[in-house]
Amino acid sequence: MAKVKINDVEIEVAPGTNMIDAAQQAGVEIPHYCYHPHLSIAGNCRMCTVETETPRGPVLEIACNMQARDGLAIRTDGDRVKQVRKSVMEFLLVNHPLDCPICDQSGECRLQDYYMDHARHDSRGVEAKVSKHKRQDIGEQILLDAERCVQCSRCVRFGDEVTHTGELRLMNRGDHTEIGMFPGERLNHDYQGNLADICPVGALTAKDFRFERRVWYLKETDGVCTGCSTGCNISVCHQEGEVFRYLPRRNDEVNKSWMCDPGRLRHHEVGGLERLLKARVNGQPGDGVAAAAASIKAVGAPKVALVLGTRASNEANWALAQLGKALGARLYWVAGNDAGAIEKSDGFLMDADKNPNTLGCRLLAEQSGAGDAEALKAALPELAVVLALEDDLVTRLGQAIPGLVALAAKESPTTKAAAVVIPVAHPVEMDCTYTNKQGRVQRNRRATNPLGDAAPAYAVVDRLAAALGKSLGTQMPVVTFLALSRAVPRMNGLDYKSLGPGGKLLAPAPAAALGGEAK
Amino acid sequence: MDVPRILTANWGVPDSHRLPVARQRGVYGRLPRAFGMAPAEITQVVKDSGLRGRGGAGFPTGVKWGFVPPAEKRNGKPVYLLCNADESEPGTFKDRYLMWLDPHLLIEGMIISSRALDVHRAYIYIRGEFRFIARRLEQAVNEAYDAGFLGKNILGSGFDLDLHVHVGAGAYICGEETALISSLEGEKGQPKLKPPFPAVEGAWRSPTIVNNVETLAVVPWLIEHGAAAYKAIGTPQSPGTKLLSASGHIRTPGVYEVALGYPAAEFLEKECGGLLPGRRLKAVIPGGSSVPVMTAEHLLKSNLDYESMQRNLPGGDSNKIIEAGGSYLGSGGFIVMDDTTDMVEGLTNLLRFYAHESCGQCTPCREGCGWMYQILCRVRDREASPGDLAVLRDLADNIHSKTICFFGASAAMPVQSHLIHFRGEFLERVQHNARGAGAA
Numbered sequence: 001m002a003k004v005k006i007n008d009v010e011i012e013v014a015p016g017t018n019m020i021d022a023a024q025q026a027g028v029e030i031p032h033y034c035y036h037p038h039l040s041i042a043g044n045c046r047m048c049t050v051e052t053e054t055p056r057g058p059v060l061e062i063a064c065n066m067q068a069r070d071g072l073a074i075r076t077d078g079d080r081v082k083q084v085r086k087s088v089m090e091f092l093l094v095n096h097p098l099d100c101p102i103c104d105q106s107g108e109c110r111l112q113d114y115y116m117d118h119a120r121h122d123s124r125g126v127e128a129k130v131s132k133h134k135r136q137d138i139g140e141q142i143l144l145d146a147e148r149c150v151q152c153s154r155c156v157r158f159g160d161e162v163t164h165t166g167e168l169r170l171m172n173r174g175d176h177t178e179i180g181m182f183p184g185e186r187l188n189h190d191y192q193g194n195l196a197d198i199c200p201v202g203a204l205t206a207k208d209f210r211f212e213r214r215v216w217y218l219k220e221t222d223g224v225c226t227g228c229s230t231g232c233n234i235s236v237c238h239q240e241g242e243v244f245r246y247l248p249r250r251n252d253e254v255n256k257s258w259m260c261d262p263g264r265l266r267h268h269e270v271g272g273l274e275r276l277l278k279a280r281v282n283g284q285p286g287d288g289v290a291a292a293a294a295s296i297k298a299v300g301a302p303k304v305a306l307v308l309g310t311r312a313s314n315e316a317n318w319a320l321a322q323l324g325k326a327l328g329a330r331l332y333w334v335a336g337n338d339a340g341a342i343e344k345s346d347g348f349l350m351d352a353d354k355n356p357n358t359l360g361c362r363l364l365a366e367q368s369g370a371g372d373a374e375a376l377k378a379a380l381p382e383l384a385v386v387l388a389l390e391d392d393l394v395t396r397l398g399q400a401i402p403g404l405v406a407l408a409a410k411e412s413p414t415t416k417a418a419a420v421v422i423p424v425a426h427p428v429e430m431d432c433t434y435t436n437k438q439g440r441v442q443r444n445r446r447a448t449n450p451l452g453d454a455a456p457a458y459a460v461v462d463r464l465a466a467a468l469g470k471s472l473g474t475q476m477p478v479v480t481f482l483a484l485s486r487a488v489p490r491m492n493g494l495d496y497k498s499l500g501p502g503g504k505l506l507a508p509a510p511a512a513a514l515g516g517e518a519k
Numbered sequence: 520m521d522v523p524r525i526l527t528a529n530w531g532v533p534d535s536h537r538l539p540v541a542r543q544r545g546v547y548g549r550l551p552r553a554f555g556m557a558p559a560e561i562t563q564v565v566k567d568s569g570l571r572g573r574g575g576a577g578f579p580t581g582v583k584w585g586f587v588p589p590a591e592k593r594n595g596k597p598v599y600l601l602c603n604a605d606e607s608e609p610g611t612f613k614d615r616y617l618m619w620l621d622p623h624l625l626i627e628g629m630i631i632s633s634r635a636l637d638v639h640r641a642y643i644y645i646r647g648e649f650r651f652i653a654r655r656l657e658q659a660v661n662e663a664y665d666a667g668f669l670g671k672n673i674l675g676s677g678f679d680l681d682l683h684v685h686v687g688a689g690a691y692i693c694g695e696e697t698a699l700i701s702s703l704e705g706e707k708g709q710p711k712l713k714p715p716f717p718a719v720e721g722a723w724r725s726p727t728i729v730n731n732v733e734t735l736a737v738v739p740w741l742i743e744h745g746a747a748a749y750k751a752i753g754t755p756q757s758p759g760t761k762l763l764s765a766s767g768h769i770r771t772p773g774v775y776e777v778a779l780g781y782p783a784a785e786f787l788e789k790e791c792g793g794l795l796p797g798r799r800l801k802a803v804i805p806g807g808s809s810v811p812v813m814t815a816e817h818l819l820k821s822n823l824d825y826e827s828m829q830r831n832l833p834g835g836d837s838n839k840i841i842e843a844g845g846s847y848l849g850s851g852g853f854i855v856m857d858d859t860t861d862m863v864e865g866l867t868n869l870l871r872f873y874a875h876e877s878c879g880q881c882t883p884c885r886e887g888c889g890w891m892y893q894i895l896c897r898v899r900d901r902e903a904s905p906g907d908l909a910v911l912r913d914l915a916d917n918i919h920s921k922t923i924c925f926f927g928a929s930a931a932m933p934v935q936s937h938l939i940h941f942r943g944e945f946l947e948r949v950q951h952n953a954r955g956a957g958a959a
Contacts, residue, residue, distance in 0.1 A: 041712060042712070043712040043881075043923055044880045044881050044882065044923065045881075045882055046881055046882050046883060046921055046922070047882075049921070060920070060921070065712055065714075083917075084917075084921060087883065087913075087917035087921070088882050088883065088921075090917075091882045091883050091885075091886035091887055091890075091917070092882055092886065094886050094890055095886060095889075124910050125890070127890065127893040127894070127897075130889070150882070151879065151880075151882075151885065169707075170707070170879065170880075172879065173690075173875070173876070173877060173878055173879045174874055174875060174876070174877040174878075174879050174885060174888060174889055175874070175877075175879070175885055175886050175888070175889035175890070176879070176889075177879030177880075177885055
């Protein structure tokens with residue numbers, strides 16, 4: 001570890017830690033525009049200027065190009081540093097349009113924030129501002145307003161270093177420097193939304209979110225993207241029960257600071273037309289749980305199959321497995337993707353497996369001796385009731401299923417074919433965990449209340465058990481997870497608290513089980 | 520004192536740019552001796568000579584060479600030598616004559632320097648406006664290849680060197696060594712963040728030495744005459760000779776080779792031929808447009824070497840140097856202004872240049888140069904108020920040394936020095952402005 005001093009506070013950080021991050025660990029914010037922890041260092045905005053203590057006395061240097069080493073001492077609170085910040089703000093604003101009232105970045109704009117924190121000057125600029133191109137449609141997801149740009153080059157580096165597409169460039173020189181695309185080119189990748197995220201000002205804005213809501217009305221809740229098995233960490237931005245956008249949430253082990261556009265746009269499904277709000281029994285409104293319980297009772301447990309879900313949370317799968325055990329019903333799980341899944345994978349964040357919890361589901365399936373798709377197909381003739389937990393079984397099996405009971409958040413071929421449909425909560429509407437393809441158990445938090453009659457799947461299963469005279473006690477996710485982690489060896493010792501914001505990896509599989517996983 | 524002509528010996532000789540003439544005049548004659556020396560010995564001679572970079576900064580050349588990591592620490596990466604021939608500092612026009620009149624001297628210097636630095640691929644980066652010189656350089660390079668001075672196994676020494684002439688697109692900033700590297704690599708000519716310094720990680724992330732044309736052209740003489748002979752010329756800290764580009768209101772503008780430490784007054788009278796009849800000296804920019812302007816009084820008391828131009832103050836604090844009436848020797852662009860010069864007009868013209876040439880990377884320089892130029896336009900047109908001068912000074916201070924490269928300081932120092940030394944002319948423009956604001 002390297003001992004560094006920040007404003008007389010000595011802290012230990014890993015050698016080579018960027019000093020902006022080191023200062024953050026010491027509780028000191030160094031303002032910056034061009035620095036981004038997951039992009040190369042540009043050093044052009046000059047906002048992170050600090051004083052380094054040297055034998056020749058304090059020297060002004062930029063913190064972003066400084067790596068922690070033993071004995072490094074910086075000051076961020078001296079008069080010279082304050083003066084530099086103030087002057088950088090003055091330079092940045094002299095040609096910046098005063099369009100905050102109509103700018104979508106307002107409220108999360110570094111120019112606004114830093115002006116209040118570090119500048120608060122009266123404008124001395126009386127010259128005409130430099131005019132640049134406004135409202136340029138540069139891609140499916142992004143609009144560019146070059147006048148608002150502070151030329152930090154984050155988006156240029158993103159294109160060069162993350163997507164390797166390199167469409168954006170800084171053109172021209174001096175105060176006519178302008179971010180832009182080559183003529184006739186458009187952004188052509190699945191990570192455009194990140195450009196709006198990393199843009200510290202209102203130059204790059206997301207078409208999907210533009211003019212939808214002022215950001216200061218939004219609350220942010222930590223979630224996990226359920227678009228594929230990568231499990232990108234997200235912030236769900238919502239107001240009064242309505243979800244407006246997903247933003248990637250930093251997790252260096254999973255998605256760094258990024259997420260893909262298809263995942264980002266999934267927030268539309270929360271309140272979308274496909275959403276299931278009411279239970280249906282034989283196509284008519286009804287009490288889904290009572291109807292499901294009645295049909296299970298009528299046919300008897302041996303003719304009942306409960307199918308765990310790769311889209312369902314660990315808690316819901318645990319609840320269903322417990323129900324199977326209590327009833328003596330058969331358990332299955334079926335890998336595969338649902339109808340309408342975007343079959344795209346890129347070796348980066350977009351995985352071919354479009355389910356958020358395949359690994360978690362499989363782990364529980366193995367633990368409870370559940371059969372796979374082939375076993376379920378073979379058993380279908382003997383079955384009278386098949387309960388599908390959030391997965392689109394009809395599409396995955398490719399055949400009709402008798403006595404189908406579907407627990408689902410949205411319509412699918414399975415819900416359309418099901419005798420009984422019970423609405424369950426969307427991931428943003430419940431506390432739960434998912435285990436991503438790395439084996440990382442990640443917490444997903446409830447942002448909004450379930451719409452319509454939906455309830456979290458683990459609670460629905462609990463009610464179904466109650467209607468069948470069994471008591472599972474799985475309506476509370478924190479308790480359910482504890483029971484689950486005690487019962488599953490690879491999850492021993494985990495609880496919601498210990499998962500933290502970044503999740504925890506499953507314990508390594510025992511050698512014998514590894515052989516089993518390879519199949 | 521009689522000064523040996525180290526750089527200009529062949530100037531004025533007919534066809535001095537052609538190989539036969541150059542060889543007759545001794546060019547390439549130093550190669551056998553250089554190849555007889557160990558690379559480290561050559562570097563030592565350059566170090567001992569006290570030769571300082573002639574591009575403007577005056578950094579000791581031998582010390583710079585010493586920053587290249589030894590072969591075992593280079594991970595098999597090559598070392599590049601880049602000759603900075605992007606001579607674009609307004610008022611400086613020495614390298615163009617050196618390359619035009621004696622291209623083989625530069626090539627010889629590059630061969631010897633490459634040998635010292637274990638370089639096998641070297642480039643001459645020449646500014647886009649010098650295409651006609653680039654053609655002459657290419658002709659010289661071809662002649663040198665044909666004569667066996669370039670290519671494989673030069674003069675049977677076993678040493679290989681390829682030399683390329685690369686023409687830039689014509690940007691002032693590409694004279695900054697890291698911007699030159701960016702441009703050579705095919706990127707937009709923008710300075711790179713330091714550290715890492717080019718000597719450690721430069722062109723294509725390999726160790727790279729960037730030297731000025733004039734610097735490299737000195738090296739053959741050092742090999743022939745030794746470090747001591749060079750140190751005997753000039754001053755202890757600024758040894759050797761320097762090419763000065765004299766321009767402005769003088770009788771005989773041109774490029775002159777003088778020993779460092781030469782009194783400015785004598786240079787003005789003898790080499791420059793004095794002022795035009797009836798004119799009085801008003802100001803001189805002694806080292807290219809970027810350095811602080813000097814008043815006549817201060818200049819006439821100065822000697823032309825790095826230290827005395829800076830009033831023996833360390834170079835980092837240009838404000839103190841300006842206050843003390845000093846400046847920098849810079850690239851030796853000696854711009855003379857007599858009493859007919861409008862200093863406001865002059866500074867406005869300079870800032871027009873800097874506003875146009877700022878690469879646009881760092882915030883203070885990108886926004887500040889244009890802003891300063893606009894204020895100056897209003898001052899010039901008598902549309903500014905006294906408060907604008909304070910803003911102008913503030914902006915210059917806020918740009919100076921707050922940027923990745925030295926461009927910011929280069930644009931700020933002319934403003935700071937003009938506002939200090941010629942304050943009266945600026946005040947007159949803002950006090951009697953077109954809006955009728957009074958002197959109050």
